Amino acid sequence: MENNIILKALxxxxxxxxxxxxxxxxxxxxxxxxxVYSIANDIFPIFHIGHYEDIEIYTNLYKIKxxxxxxxxxxxxxxxxxxxxxxxxxxxxxxxxxxxxxxxxRMLRYCYLDNRFSGEEFWNSLMANGPxxxxxxxxxxxxxxxx
Amino acid sequence: xxxxxxxxxxxxxIIGMLITIWQVGKAFKAxxxxxxxxxxxxxxYLDYELSHLRPKISLVANQLTKHTKSNSSFAQVxxxxxxxxxxxxxxxxxxxxxxxxxxxxxxxxxxxxxxxANSNTVNFNLNEIIISLTHTSRExxxxxxxxx
Numbered sequence: 001m002e003n004n005i006i007l008k009a010l011x012x013x014x015x016x017x018x019x020x021x022x023x024x025x026x027x028x029x030x031x032x033x034x035x036v037y038s039i040a041n042d043i044f045p046i047f048h049i050g051h052y053e054d055i056e057i058y059t060n061l062y063k064i065k066x067x068x069x070x071x072x073x074x075x076x077x078x079x080x081x082x083x084x085x086x087x088x089x090x091x092x093x094x095x096x097x098x099x100x101x102x103x104x105x106r107m108l109r110y111c112y113l114d115n116r117f118s119g120e121e122f123w124n125s126l127m128a129n130g131p132x133x134x135x136x137x138x139x140x141x142x143x144x145x146x147x
Numbered sequence: 148x149x150x151x152x153x154x155x156x157x158x159x160x161i162i163g164m165l166i167t168i169w170q171v172g173k174a175f176k177a178x179x180x181x182x183x184x185x186x187x188x189x190x191x192y193l194d195y196e197l198s199h200l201r202p203k204i205s206l207v208a209n210q211l212t213k214h215t216k217s218n219s220s221f222a223q224v225x226x227x228x229x230x231x232x233x234x235x236x237x238x239x240x241x242x243x244x245x246x247x248x249x250x251x252x253x254x255x256x257x258x259x260x261x262x263x264a265n266s267n268t269v270n271f272n273l274n275e276i277i278i279s280l281t282h283t284s285r286e287x288x289x290x291x292x293x294x295x
Contacts, residue, residue: 032209049219070221077224115210116225 011061014054015039019147026143033141034114040147041106044069047114064103072107073116080117087129101133108137109146196245197287200238204287207231207238208280215273228270235264235276242283250290256283 021029022036029036035052038045042063045055059066072095079086091104108126111117123138210231216222239261247253260279263272 046221073224118230
């Protein structure tokens with residue numbers, strides 16, 4: 001029990017360190033925008049496994065867990081490779097409705113910031129059939145708004 | 148009387164000549180000032196170009212690096228090598244259409260990357276392309292530092 005509390009404290013400490021440093025010196029921290037976004041938003045940074053050794057230490061502490069993002073990305077990858085058009089509301093229906101909107105937006109934003117699923121059409125299609133919140137998926141990264 | 152007039156005329160010519168020499172000197176100084184301003188503007192423009200392209204090079208190099216990593220099964224999900232090579236080619240075109248391309252070291256690296264990017268085995272040349280991109284970045288950095 002005590003170990004869990006210490007681990008949680010370390011997780012929060014690391015999150016604060018990364019986001020605050022990025023706020024002060026930006027890209028000079030050496031962290032990519034997508035990594036900073038994932039840490040700031042408690043997303044398991046699946047695209048950064050192998051880049052930083054501490055990612056897996058905190059596996060259970062991310063709010064968006066490894067399995068959740070894995071499944072989601074696998075599905076998005078399938079859609080993207082087939083060049084199917086999909087709207088955000090379609091994803092929302094598939095992943096449990098409006099209460100999961102925030103998680104979906106955060107996972108998609110993480111993908112966008114990591115330059116995954118390139119192509120304007122894919123993102124435009126998502127946003128065209130989506131709520132207001134989804135319209136900010138492709139805006140430039142801003143640590144003050146994105147954390 | 149005539150002697151006085153010719154003496155005054157001679158003096159006026161000498162004064163005229165001195166004024167001309169003074170004006171020539173002034174013109175030379177003005178020309179030098181203009182050259183200094185032009186050089187400083189050219190330098191500022193080159194610095195602008197360098198600082199504009201530098202992050203683009205990093206972005207393309209980082210994106211290509213993702214294709215060379217296989218740390219996890221998700222490392223390459225959502226990536227398209229064709230599109231990333233296309234971005235690389237667009238970047239090379241931008242550098243080529245720029246004054247920077249006249250820098251010997253930059254030209255060498257850009258030509259080398261172009262050749263690698265256009266080859267049929269581009270996916271096997273990624274590491275070499277990335278190395279050349281970082282060399283180009285370093286050349287940019289050197290240029291910014293030495294010209295200040």
